[in-house]
């Protein structure tokens with residue numbers, strides 16, 4: 578059973594105050610980098626996996642997508658998503674991605690932001706997504722970068738100025754990582770970069786483009802709290818296509 582941390586009150590209260598939830602996509606500093614990876618969505622049937630408040634789902638529709646199905650484990654997140662639209666071509670559903678099976682060849686684009694690092698069985702998910710896409714269909718997703726995830730291992734240290742040194746501890750030890758973020762014991766799944774990419778290749782995807790998001794200097798000037806994101810990659814972005 579997947580951990581549903583987004584439905585615990587303390588976590589949800591904290592998470593809801595993040596700029597990316599208050600401001601939507603404009604509050605996500607990596608959004609421009611994601612956009613650069615997305616295909617033309619006009620007329621596309623889109624699935625948004627781990628849709629959260631549904632900001633991206635609504636952006637796809639505004640960009641001309643024919644329909645968007647957003648899935649999320651959290652009742653809180655789905656309630657927020659549903660409250661933000663009355664568009665009949667967007668549907669938000671509660672589902673656990675560890676178990677979800679989408680209909681075959683039903684989507685032109687499967688999108689996911691910052692969710693797959695919660696998934697234990699990424700091979701199953703990748704194969705399921707592959708079946709759900711039409712031939713040539715796109716998979717675009719972001720995850721916490723595996724270097725960031727490994728650096729979140731409790732053994733990281735600080736230098737004499739209190740600045741995190743971010744060693745990549747335990748990088749080869751794949752599996753569960755627990756962090757305290759809005760609530761104690763948030764469970765994430767660390768996979769090596771090679772494991773994630775090789776899983777996609779073995780699952781029948783061609784890799785089109787990768788990115789490792791770091792804020793620009795202008796973004797850091799505007800939001801000084803982003804400075805640490807230039808110390809190590811925080812977010813991995815992947816664009817792939819069904820062979």
Ligand SMILES: C[S@@+](CC[C@H](N)C(=O)[O-])C[C@H]1O[C@@H](n2cnc3c(N)ncnc32)[C@H](O)[C@@H]1O
Nearest residue numbers: 579583627628629649650651673674690692695
């Ligand atoms: C960091 S949030 C990202 C939300 C949204 N994609 C965004 O970018 O704003 C991660 C989301 O993944 C969802 N999630 C985590 N594990 C899941 C699972 N096993 N099945 C479905 N959704 C899951 C959480 O409930 C949460 O809404």
